[in-house]
Amino acid sequence: MDLALEFLSTFAQQLQKPTLAFLFGGMALAALGSRLEIPDAVYRFIVVLLMLKIGLGAGIAIREADPADMVLPALAAGVLGVGIVLLARVTLLLLPGVRPEDGLATAGLFGAVSASTLAAAMVMLEEYGMGFEAWAPALYPFMDIPALLLAIVLAQMARAKAAQRVAVPAGGPARPRPKAPRIGEILADSLRGSALSALVLGMVLGLVARPDPVFESFYEPLFRGLLSILMLVMGMEAWARLAELRRVAHVYAVYGVLAPLVHGAMGFGLGYLAHLATGFSAGGVVLLAVMAASSSDISGPPTLRAAIPQANPAAYVGASTSLGTPIALLSVPLWMALAEILFAL
Amino acid sequence: MDLALEFLSTFAQQLQKPTLAFLFGGMALAALGSRLEIPDAVYRFIVVLLMLKIGLGAGIAIREADPADMVLPALAAGVLGVGIVLLARVTLLLLPGVRPEDGLATAGLFGAVSASTLAAAMVMLEEYGMGFEAWAPALYPFMDIPALLLAIVLAQMARAKAAQRVAVPAGGPARPRPKAPRIGEILADSLRGSALSALVLGMVLGLVARPDPVFESFYEPLFRGLLSILMLVMGMEAWARLAELRRVAHVYAVYGVLAPLVHGAMGFGLGYLAHLATGFSAGGVVLLAVMAASSSDISGPPTLRAAIPQANPAAYVGASTSLGTPIALLSVPLWMALAEILFAL
Amino acid sequence: MDLALEFLSTFAQQLQKPTLAFLFGGMALAALGSRLEIPDAVYRFIVVLLMLKIGLGAGIAIREADPADMVLPALAAGVLGVGIVLLARVTLLLLPGVRPEDGLATAGLFGAVSASTLAAAMVMLEEYGMGFEAWAPALYPFMDIPALLLAIVLAQMARAKAAQRVAVPAGGPARPRPKAPRIGEILADSLRGSALSALVLGMVLGLVARPDPVFESFYEPLFRGLLSILMLVMGMEAWARLAELRRVAHVYAVYGVLAPLVHGAMGFGLGYLAHLATGFSAGGVVLLAVMAASSSDISGPPTLRAAIPQANPAAYVGASTSLGTPIALLSVPLWMALAEILFAL
Amino acid sequence: MTIPAIKLTIVVERLLKPPVERLLAEAGLSGWSVFPGGGRGTRGLHRAEAAQLVREFAIVKIEAVLTDRATAERLARTLTEEYLEDQPGIVWLEPVEVLRGAKF
Amino acid sequence: MTIPAIKLTIVVERLLKPPVERLLAEAGLSGWSVFPGGGRGTRGLHRAEAAQLVREFAIVKIEAVLTDRATAERLARTLTEEYLEDQPGIVWLEPVEVLRGAKF
Amino acid sequence: MTIPAIKLTIVVERLLKPPVERLLAEAGLSGWSVFPGGGRGTRGLHRAEAAQLVREFAIVKIEAVLTDRATAERLARTLTEEYLEDQPGIVWLEPVEVLRGAKF
Ligand SMILES: Nc1ncnc2c1ncn2[C@@H]1O[C@H](COP(=O)(O)O)[C@@H](O)[C@H]1O
Numbered sequence A, B, C: 001m002d003l004a005l006e007f008l009s010t011f012a013q014q015l016q017k018p019t020l021a022f023l024f025g026g027m028a029l030a031a032l033g034s035r036l037e038i039p040d041a042v043y044r045f046i047v048v049l050l051m052l053k054i055g056l057g058a059g060i061a062i063r064e065a066d067p068a069d070m071v072l073p074a075l076a077a078g079v080l081g082v083g084i085v086l087l088a089r090v091t092l093l094l095l096p097g098v099r100p101e102d103g104l105a106t107a108g109l110f111g112a113v114s115a116s117t118l119a120a121a122m123v124m125l126e127e128y129g130m131g132f133e134a135w136a137p138a139l140y141p142f143m144d145i146p147a148l149l150l151a152i153v154l155a156q157m158a159r160a161k162a163a164q165r166v167a168v169p170a171g172g173p174a175r176p177r178p179k180a181p182r183i184g185e186i187l188a189d190s191l192r193g194s195a196l197s198a199l200v201l202g203m204v205l206g207l208v209a210r211p212d213p214v215f216e217s218f219y220e221p222l223f224r225g226l227l228s229i230l231m232l233v234m235g236m237e238a239w240a241r242l243a244e245l246r247r248v249a250h251v252y253a254v255y256g257v258l259a260p261l262v263h264g265a266m267g268f269g270l271g272y273l274a275h276l277a278t279g280f281s282a283g284g285v286v287l288l289a290v291m292a293a294s295s296s297d298i299s300g301p302p303t304l305r306a307a308i309p310q311a312n313p314a315a316y317v318g319a320s321t322s323l324g325t326p327i328a329l330l331s332v333p334l335w336m337a338l339a340e341i342l343f344a345l
Numbered sequence D, E, F: 001m002t003i004p005a006i007k008l009t010i011v012v013e014r015l016l017k018p019p020v021e022r023l024l025a026e027a028g029l030s031g032w033s034v035f036p037g038g039g040r041g042t043r044g045l046h047r048a049e050a051a052q053l054v055r056e057f058a059i060v061k062i063e064a065v066l067t068d069r070a071t072a073e074r075l076a077r078t079l080t081e082e083y084l085e086d087q088p089g090i091v092w093l094e095p096v097e098v099l100r101g102a103k104f
């Protein structure tokens, strides 16, 4: 009873937080037809700055961290990325109206990680005063990349099987079939994307240079404010994509709502195991849950579009951006409240 | 004698302030043909940030304010917006060479409010240490919207009358006459504009969420600096528009110089009455005067252009941007000096 | 022995500094084919902000400085700008495969000053705690402009001579020869460029207005962070231009590597003389050396391209951007270590 | 091998983008492209990329490729008569060739 | 006085810019120009200038002037068949005139 | 119904924008439009939108529609001879149709 009350109060308190408020604000602006626009150049710069900041912070932290502490959480992150895609394989893909390509692309995005959701969770944890290992955000690629790669490989296999089944066409010029990109290429391409490049660059600089002064005088103070702008953009985009989502099967909307909660719970569970085993912190567990709950909205979609051109972006981008990300953002207070209770026991 | 001296010294001191210096700097750059450019994407982002900041600040303040205190100033703001347009109707419009559409569009702009001038006045007041109710900037739309709407309605009425007078054309295909937009549409359209959207969003977030941390760590510290850049842009644009103004009747130049002073005095007077009645602060009176003195330069022009397409923008945009705004900015120290003296009595 | 050790340790320490780390980071990103991009609008705004900051700081400092102290360093700066071009005239231009136009344009760029290198040196000095006269960065135009002008005049003279030598063409329509721009025009054009305009505007505002509050609350705190982004861009561009440089004679690559060191030593020497004569500070001497070592990468190239259209930008821009600037940036710790030792004697 | 088509190009201030797009959509066009820019005309200078106080006065170019020449001409005429008498902008038509008629 | 040439215009998402440029380079083209923009088509709206989460889904226009009509047609066909069945974008050809044939 | 006209397209580095615009103004043109972009040519890559150290080396496209073909050809020739031998850029002409001859 007491627990439930505490849970509800923590949760309600978090909903008032500016980060979520800006998200709702963006949705409201889009819904009301406001002409307010964040210029694209500014948005892209904000993403680079946020990713650099997360990377720098993690890199600086790793300098002092015990690498042994990171092994289990990193493993958990990888297991989550792979597990989320496999789970979709045996649930989402069996539903009626779901083409394998579309279902796998959707699963890949939801297995991957949203940088903006991660950043928002970091700010919420800091505001609330719930500590986390400063290197925890560096778990990002350990979940993101395996999920995307696995989804792409499964899609290529599904396609190859389908091609075998189709008999040789009775004649006429065969349409040139662009050959499937190889895993190495996809991996390299994914790491070359803007967001991941900035994250990795930040981590390397944090590790080998001494960027602490510029980190503290610039990246750290701007983080929260730039995130508020990013949330505005996410909110506007979420609303705009809802229309697209309406054009595809209902399953994607259902998946977009439920998957973040299921995946987040999986992330929380594995994180809690890591806590029991190696003392992974409460905030770290929340961040792992948030990464699992979130779906990639900036860097995942182009990777999937390039690698699975047959998949319909209205389905996977729609499910992720218009529902997955807002729900994942809203779920952050949930994991925090859960951690608050479990770690106090 | 003493009063005059005090007045002059306050005034002279303010002229040295960086905000005005950046305005003059921008004019000098344009006059000397510098190729320095503030990128459009950055300028638009600065406007959004400044408006969000003003809105957030006002929203946070309203949370704790007594709504009763705001009634009289809001009423004064509305009276000023309407009064400025009506005043122009019986002065500017009767002058030779002034077409009704042009005159009314000009009056509408000068009745409306310049966000940048308001922001500059806030910084000058803060630097000088003259306090104001933190919700005072929220008076903006109460003056801005009535002025624009009234000007548009009067222009539509003038046009309808003129159309009646013209006899039915003797034949030939009548040029399709786009129907006049309705007031509700114009109001909605005006609120959907980028600047007003950001202001209202900020106010709502300030009221219902708790954006205080991000306000203090990001919006507040950047305010002054971003304003200096905005002043640079205003200065460059003021100079560039002077050339256009030269192509229209001299009356617009005269109006552009005198109107800010007359309107500012009207605003100061009404504000002072509100002070006597409900204790409206010295800084609040100055802000009301500044809003009245200022003319809309970012969001008013497109509203008027869309609603009164027959009006010549060289006249109204020229008068407002190249003369109205600089004069209004220069008049800020005037109202401050006046308040300094009157409130010390 | 001790000296050498001290030198190496100061040097090694500086190489770890974030400013240089971001430069290398940018190179690595480009080399690895990352798609990370800093939007052009943001980059241009950063340059304006950095130049305004340098100008404001210098202007504020000049307000309180003794003009007499500045005469000798300003003279040294001018001598360096002219000397570097003349030195190239009797070395680089005599080498095989070097067309006079190309050689002179290259010399002009290396005589001119890189704003970003200067900014980076300022941050490195501040981090290290080596003081400099706050007006020292204002020496920039005293070196930059004479170098560019002299290079252009020499190129025009070389061209006029060549034209005389060529006999009147035997007939056929002569190709219209655009007349050479006059020195006054080039000077004005150079001052109208974005970077120099911002620097001069900042200096004037720093001198005549009181921009100290906005300087301290905005320009100063953002300086270091924005510089880190600029370094990223410089690194990416340096790598990208290497390919171009490979297409021109090897001499340019050799010049691009050696010139910064030779010029920096010249600057250090003259600066040290100014120290002996009028007590120019250690940090001031380092800044003078850095200006001499650096080559203009933002504002010099378009000035030269416009004034010497026959020169091949692949040679001079390549030599400057891909080698000159990185080497000059890497040489900053060198001059610092040298000053550390010489001034401690 | 290729199919003749027509390209309608409309250069107007951003303020007119929504009504122009409404017009194109009502005429049944399947698509168009939009490019931000600047320009100079009888009503003065429109800067490209540099800050301009009023974003709605910036220039955009709208390009629509369609196969029905009559529609293109009708749209050009409507735009000229309804908007471009009072407001800045120009319209022109160009013959082009496309591969897939069905797309347009 | 002028030489007839042909302009190939390709409007695609930025994601396809690298493969399209590779194709143009392989076909031996000496140059092309690229312009960022937006648009509306059968697959929905592509905003221009405003923030869009995924930059790779923004619209770019690639224009290449070349003198060899056959190459232009072949490129248009390859692009349409290999990329534009599944992915957003259109291609068109226009007759133009140039001064220096050697440049192209 | 429509009037034949000609469109002059000039793709140059931003550095050349002022002299080109001067030339167009001197030739009596009533207007032109400008679009920022990038490109690839014999003198290497010009990035669009991404930071480039020297803004003046970015690519712009200038489009002018005019009714006098001779003027367009003369401008194309002048530009080619005076600027585009040494400096990056290309020029081409296209036949177009306009509605109001007086506007051009
Ligand atoms: N002849 C022309 N060729 C190309 N664009 C033009 C032309 N005339 C006008 N424009 C464009 O249309 C805008 C408005 O022109 P105007 O209505 O003449 O002021 C200009 O800023 C240009 O962008």
Ligand SMILES: Nc1ncnc2c1ncn2[C@@H]1O[C@H](COP(=O)(O)O)[C@@H](O)[C@H]1O
Residues within 6 Å of the ligand: D030, D031, D032, D033, D034, D063, D064, D065, D066, D104, E011, E012, E038, E039, E040, E041, E042, E043, E044, E045, E046, E059, E087, E088, E089, E090
């Ligand atoms: N008819 C058209 N004319 C000009 N551009 C078009 C046309 N159709 C499509 N586009 C462009 O191609 C993009 C993709 O179109 P679609 O493949 O139809 O979704 C749109 O966003 C437009 O930029």
Ligand SMILES: Nc1ncnc2c1ncn2[C@@H]1O[C@H](COP(=O)(O)O)[C@@H](O)[C@H]1O
Residues within 6 Å of the ligand: E030, E031, E032, E033, E034, E063, E064, E065, E066, E104, F011, F012, F038, F039, F040, F041, F042, F043, F044, F045, F046, F059, F087, F088, F089, F090
């Ligand atoms: N064949 C072409 N078609 C379209 N644009 C071109 C072409 N050749 C060159 N350009 C443009 O002109 C610029 C300079 O080309 P270049 O002078 O060949 O280096 C390139 O960056 C392109 O923007």
Ligand code: NA
Residues within 6 Å of the ligand: A109, A110, A111, A112, A113, A114, A263, A291, A292, A293, A294, A295, A296
């Ligand atoms: Na996930």
Ligand code: NA
Residues within 6 Å of the ligand: B109, B110, B111, B112, B113, B114, B263, B291, B292, B293, B294, B295, B296
């Ligand atoms: Na007003």
Ligand code: NA
Residues within 6 Å of the ligand: C109, C110, C111, C112, C113, C114, C263, C291, C292, C293, C294, C295, C296
């Ligand atoms: Na130098």
